[in-house]
Amino acid sequence: MEKRLQGLEKKILIEAGETPAVVYEMKKQVDSFREKLESVEHLSWLGLFKDLSEGTHKPSPFYHKRTLHKTREECEHVREKFLHMSSLEVSEEVRQYLKTPTFDNWQWEDAEIMVLLQVMYTDLDFIPTFNIEPEVLQQFLFEIYRRYNNIPFHNFKHCFCVTQMMYGLIWLTDLRSKMDSIDLLIMLTSAVCHDLDHTGYNNAYQINAQTELALRYNDISPLENHHCAVAFEILERTESNIFRNLSTDQYKRIREGIIKCILATDMSRHNEVLNKFKSILPVFDFTNKDHRDVLMTILIKVSDISNEARPMEVAEPWLDCLLQEFFNQSDVEKLEGLPVTPFMDRDKVTKPSSQTGFIRFVLLPLFIELANLFPCLEQHIIDPVRKALDYYTKMEKALETEQQNRAQSENAAKSKEAAGGRQDSQTDAGPDTSEPESQLT
Ligand SMILES: Nc1nc2c(ncn2[C@@H]2O[C@@H]3COP(=O)(O)O[C@H]3[C@H]2O)c(=O)[nH]1
Ligand SMILES: [Zn+2]
Numbered sequence: 001m002e003k004r005l006q007g008l009e010k011k012i013l014i015e016a017g018e019t020p021a022v023v024y025e026m027k028k029q030v031d032s033f034r035e036k037l038e039s040v041e042h043l044s045w046l047g048l049f050k051d052l053s054e055g056t057h058k059p060s061p062f063y064h065k066r067t068l069h070k071t072r073e074e075c076e077h078v079r080e081k082f083l084h085m086s087s088l089e090v091s092e093e094v095r096q097y098l099k100t101p102t103f104d105n106w107q108w109e110d111a112e113i114m115v116l117l118q119v120m121y122t123d124l125d126f127i128p129t130f131n132i133e134p135e136v137l138q139q140f141l142f143e144i145y146r147r148y149n150n151i152p153f154h155n156f157k158h159c160f161c162v163t164q165m166m167y168g169l170i171w172l173t174d175l176r177s178k179m180d181s182i183d184l185l186i187m188l189t190s191a192v193c194h195d196l197d198h199t200g201y202n203n204a205y206q207i208n209a210q211t212e213l214a215l216r217y218n219d220i221s222p223l224e225n226h227h228c229a230v231a232f233e234i235l236e237r238t239e240s241n242i243f244r245n246l247s248t249d250q251y252k253r254i255r256e257g258i259i260k261c262i263l264a265t266d267m268s269r270h271n272e273v274l275n276k277f278k279s280i281l282p283v284f285d286f287t288n289k290d291h292r293d294v295l296m297t298i299l300i301k302v303s304d305i306s307n308e309a310r311p312m313e314v315a316e317p318w319l320d321c322l323l324q325e326f327f328n329q330s331d332v333e334k335l336e337g338l339p340v341t342p343f344m345d346r347d348k349v350t351k352p353s354s355q356t357g358f359i360r361f362v363l364l365p366l367f368i369e370l371a372n373l374f375p376c377l378e379q380h381i382i383d384p385v386r387k388a389l390d391y392y393t394k395m396e397k398a399l400e401t402e403q404q405n406r407a408q409s410e411n412a413a414k415s416k417e418a419a420g421g422r423q424d425s426q427t428d429a430g431p432d433t434s435e436p437e438s439q440l441t
Contacts, residue, residue, distance in 0.1 A: 061390050068149050068199060075146050081111035082145075085140060090119050096163065097178050099171040101306070101380050104314050113160045114141045120167045120188060121242075129181050131245040139240040147196045147230055152324040154198035154238065161310075161318075165303040173374045178286045182250060186257035187296055189242075191303055193231035199331070200325050203266065208338045221266040228262040257296065264297035265304050273297050274366055281372055295373070302370055302381070308359060308388040309367070309381040315388065319351060326354075352396035359389045392433040 009019055009027075045424040059155045066192055097103055098116060108116065119128060148156035166187055170176065175184065206222045213222040217421045232255070235241050243251050264273050280291050307318040326344035333340045342348060363385055 010269070014131070023155070029051060052336065068151065068186065070146055070148075070150060077144075078111050078114075078145060079142050080115040081109075082142065083138065084159065085115050085380055086118060086277075088115075088133075090115065095119060095123060098311055101165060101167055101168050101172075101309055101384075102311055102314075103164055103168070104311070105157055105164070106314065106317065110145060113156065114138075114145055117141050117144075117160065117163060120163065121355075124167075124170070124181075124184055125189065126181070126185055126188075130243070132242045133245075134420040136240065137242055140234065140242045143234045143237075143240045144192055144196070147234065149198060151198065151200035152321040153318070154195045154325065155198060158318075159192060159195060161307070162194060162300075162303045165306045165309070166191040168300060168380075169299055169303065169377075172376060172380055179292060180252060183257070183292060183296065186254055186261065187299060189231075189254075190258045190261035190296075190300055193234075194227055194265050194304065195260065196225075196227045196234075197232040198227065201329050203268065203340070204341050205329055205333065205338070208333070209336065221263055221268075224263050224266045228259055231258065231262070257293070260293060261300045263295055265300060270301070270362065270366075273301060274369065277369055281369065284373055293335065298370055302366060305363060305366075306381065308355065308363060309384050311384070312391065319355065323349070323351065323354065350396075350399060354391040354397060356389065359385060359392070364389070424438055 003049070089312050094116075098119060105113070105327050115260040118137060118141060121132065126132060127134070127137070144159065145156050148154075148159055170184060171186070191269040197284050201209075201211075203221065203223050205211075207219045211222070213226050213415075216222070235243060238244060243254055246254070263269075273294075280294060284295075285291050307315045307322075309315075310318075326341075326349070330344040330346060332338075333344075343354065367377075367385060371382055
């Protein structure tokens with residue numbers, strides 16, 4: 001509209017020699033319309049962002065500067081790179097490294113990540129077992145890449161990390177000898193799909209803001225239901241349906257499994273899922289389907305929150321990304337007058353405070369139960385988490401000491417200032433009788 005108006009203005013200017021008042025009026029209306037659109041957060045996917053840096057809070061560095069969804073150009077560029085690279089052989093060294101929780105995602109760009117996901121499907125023998133055509137797997141992976149948004153944390157790289165941890169756990173625990181291929185396919189594909197089209201605002205926000213998702217799913221795990229629905233939207237299309245050569249019964253079982261796994265990632269169900277696992281642990285039986293189903297939900301939950309099980313140089317940038325997304329949500333909650341999610345509030349949370357509580361009360365209790373079933377995991381996922389807890393506990397103490405020191409020196413400076421002020425006023429008013437020295441003089 002703006003462009004057409006500019007064109008019209010130019011034409012009139014050439015023909016009439018000056019801009020008529022009616023054009024000025026129209027320009028004013030277009031400006032005010034743009035302003036209106038830019039201030040409406042829920043229209044952000046139009047690419048018309050309200051820049052939160054105008055507010056009193058420090059702006060999130062890039063969150064609002066980007067469009068939520070990937071652009072067509074961005075996708076095509078990555079797709080071309082991916083297709084080009086997918087024919088290249090991935091070295092044995094990388095294939096082995098990919099099976100370990102020490103894998104560093106930050107060293108790989110998105111097209112390479114897609115190749116690595118392809119390697120996972122290949123090395124778990126899914127291609128021949130389920131008769132998956134390479135082009136269909138590539139199309140599936142491309143759609144997955146496309147439907148993760150440009151947000152700080154719940155993005156395609158997070159999808160990869162969760163899937164890679166799941167993949168690592170499958171190898172470390174030798175699950176291939178304990179569960180059948182369909183279960184493994186369910187686990188890996190659930191991890192790939194588990195946060196599809198996340199917008200960077202959690203369920204509490206969805207429900208409080210009465211978003212479209214909350215309305216659609218009646219406030220019941222709106223996000224997880226959506227991630228799952230998007231997954232099956234992709235799988236409904238023949239060209240990206242990696243399950244298209246399976247029997248109806250196999251497809252049914254896979255669909256049921258994926259739905260269970262993705263819905264279990266809703267953290268409001270954390271205790272429910274963990275308690276179920278604890279109750280069957282003493283009698284855990286791999287031949288029991290119910291037991292295997294619960295284990296699958298635990299494995300996806302562990303993978304989903306496993307950043308702190310990674311080396312510090314991999315984990316710490318993830319925490320920055322998470323806090324960026326958290327702070328953005330709480331900023332928006334404040335702006336919209338919604339209840340502010342306490343653990344996302346930049347005025348209340350610090351890096352170490354966020355991690356010590358999370359590791360103590362959420363991560364370790366969950367990881368320890370999984371390690372009860374698979375003691376070999378202790379060194380791979382529990383030891384690094386304990387190290388991280390130690391690191392953040394020390395950081396928290398250092399921060400507290402620094403705050404105390406700062407408060408003390410501020411108080412000292414204030415008292416000094418007050419004393420100086422008093423002395424000045426006393427000089428004006430006459431001798432200070434309270435001071436021994438002045439009494440002597
Ligand atoms: N504080 C903290 N929270 C985490 C971490 N990893 C995951 N989470 C939380 O766990 C949640 C898992 O589900 P979500 O992806 O919805 O959102 C995630 C975050 O809220 C972490 O390292 N630190
Ligand atoms: Zn996730």
